[in-house]
Amino acid sequence: MCAAGQVNRMDRSTIAAVATPLSPGGIGIVRISGPDAVGIALSLFRRGRDGQPLSRGSIDSHRVYHGYVFDGPDLVDEVLLVFMLAPHSYTMEDVAEIHAHGGPAVLATILDLVLDAGAEPAGPGEFTKRAFLNGRIDLTQAEAVADIIEAASLAEVKSAAATISGRLKQEILSIRGLLLDLLAGMEASIDFSDQAGEVFDQEDASRVLLLDVLPALDRLMERHRAFGRGGREFDVVIVGAPNVGKSTLLNRLLGYERAIVSDTPGTTRDLVDGPVFLGGRRMLFTDTAGLRDRAGDQVEKKGMDLAARALERADLAVFVVDAAKGFLQEDMDAFARLSPERCIVVVNKTDLPGAKGFSLPPELSKASRVVRVSALYGYGMDELEGVLVQMADKLMPAPGAGVAVPNARHHASLVACRSAVFSAARALEESVPVDMVAIDIKDAVSRLDEIVGESADAGLLDAVFERFCVGK
Ligand SMILES: Nc1nc2c(ncn2[C@@H]2O[C@H](COP(=O)(O)OP(=O)(O)OP(=O)(O)O)[C@@H](O)[C@H]2O)c(=O)[nH]1
Ligand SMILES: [Mg+2]
CATH class of the missing domain: 1.20.120.430 (tRNA modification GTPase MnmE domain 2)
Known part of the structure; x- marks a missing residue:
């Protein structure tokens, strides 16, 4: 089965794009594909600072060449250059990749030089689309390329x-x-x-x-x-009465001070979140305003509304109580908003002397998993992370390998x-x-x-490749 035969609209232009994120990084890649890819890359490349070019006849496919990219007489960057000649490339066309330093300015400069030399800017997913149109992969394989980039686990x-x-x-x-x-x-x-x-x-x-x-x-x-539901992270919302240590717990889970902590109840008003990679998957933790009967002011009331909405969307609630204070009516009110099977009860501040005699109402400890921690000192965090992973595996099961x-x-x-x-x-x-x-x-x-993709029309292909990033 060759899709190229059916969708016979392969244009013969040479396309180029930055294939890596446009943010500072060790390495960034400008990728060129099409009949002029080799000529364009060679026109910018010199083997030495003295300007010695590489001749077309002397290049090997899949070999790395060290050298420099020049803008006229000016040196732009020290690079590695790789050619993957047709049909042994991702697109099945001639491909050249310039591996430069991963700065946005240097990559934009090199891309501009490549475009000035005759390439056209690639659209989203256009390299993968060419791989499909040239019959190297089918549409399911092409889509899975976007999936692997977006995967959250x-x-x-x-x-x-x-x-x-x-x-x-x-x-x-x-x-x-x-x-x-x-x-x-x-x-x-x-x-x-x-x-x-x-x-x-x-x-x-x-x-x-x-x-x-x-x-x-x-x-x-x-x-x-x-x-x-591919590509979705596991959404965990941290809730509980004011001042029980929700923000301290968020900071402890993230490993840095993301949320403001203070001993004034009602400190957190907005939603504050951050991602963590746990048990092979991305989890997003959201800290919320403490839930209590009566809000101190309008802003706190809005914060509590936001917390309630975050709770509705979440896959799991981490319900925090203060062991030193004991279990209060406001804790019970907050717990009443949760579904116990989608909840972990975190008994916090177990480092304090007042926590010794703390016990949960039996209806809570029977309905939900309970973990005792000190968010301030980090006690019990390994156990909490283990329970989070177990709950995520249960509530959002993942396909087996392969x-x-x-x-x-x-x-x-x-x-x-x-x-x-x-x-x-x-x-x-x-x-x-x-x-x-x-x-x-x-x-x-x-x-x-x-x-x-055997009978794919142009509209279907546009819809499929729209979700790709440029450069893939
Ligand atoms: N001893 C002890 N103190 C803690 C612990 N966790 C939090 N605290 C303290 O409890 C107070 C409240 O902590 P926060 O993390 O701001 O509590 P919160 O639940 O986010 O409070 P609100 O945002 O007001 O709802 C701060 O003074 C923290 O230092 C703990 O495990 N042990
Ligand atoms: Mg807080």
Whole structure:
């Protein structure tokens, strides 16, 4: 299957973009792809500061050349240059990569020089789009490139890697193969209708549809339902009565002073958040205004409204109580807003002498996981992090390594495919003429083709590649 044949609009321009983030970093890469990629890169590159050029005839593919980029007589940066000659490149075109220092100004300067030398600026995902149009990857693999960039967990990285390696494509193609075999039998029986019984067994066909094709589609759709939220971080909101140590806990989890801490109740008013990578996934912790019956002023009231809304969106609440103060009515009021199975109760300030006799109401300790900590001194934080990871694994399960997960677009096509297959199976049971059944099967096949990009039109491709970053 070669998508390039179908979407025959490969233009022969040479494109270029900065492929790395435009922020300070050790290395930044300007990537060039197309027929003039080699010539353009060579025109800017010198092997030594004295200006000795590299000749086209002497370059090897996939070899790293050390040298300098010049803007006319002026040295711009010391770089490494790599050529990946067609068809052995990401895009299957000639590709040149200039590995420069990772400063936004130097990368913008080099990109400008490349564009002045004749390249056009690449659009979002245009390198990957070329890889697709040139038939190196199918559409599921192309989309998984964006997924791996956006992944919020190790499990999602591994799942996207499985799709990039072609696992989803294989699963789709094997279902497609079953349908095409049926279609071949049906078409033969239409051509030789007087011997139909010999060529095409309706019962057999219906068995294949109901016992092989439908369950295979259902398995893929179920995987989307279970894991299809790709790229989303695990959202944890820290709540509790004022002054119990929520902001101190946030700072302790993040490892730096993100939120203001003070012994005045009602200190935090706005939402204050920060990400942490825990147990192989990205978690976003949000500190909130303390919840109490009566707010001190309008600003505190707004803060409490924001906290309530953050709580509704969150995957998990960390409910903090002050062990030295004991469990008060305001704690009970705050807890009443939570769902206990999506909550960890953190008993804080256990370092204080007054914390010794603290106990939780039994309805709380039975309903939720409880961890005792001192956010101020860091006691109990390992245990808290362990419980956070366990809760995240339970509440937002991740696909196993190597499991390719269909995305929302794939899922929509699978739903349409399933309904065509189902209608074909029903038609077979009702002995509808075979040529009518074949129409449903063809429809089902075309739905699978949409997924891998075999029948992709320009609108679909634009929608798919829109979400990519420039340079990929
Ligand atoms: N001894 C002790 N003091 C703590 C601990 N955690 C927080 N504190 C103190 O408790 C006070 C309140 O801490 P914050 O983190 O500001 O409390 P908060 O829950 O964010 O308060 P609001 O934003 O007002 O709702 C500060 O004086 C902290 O230093 C702890 O584990 N042990
Ligand atoms: Mg606070």
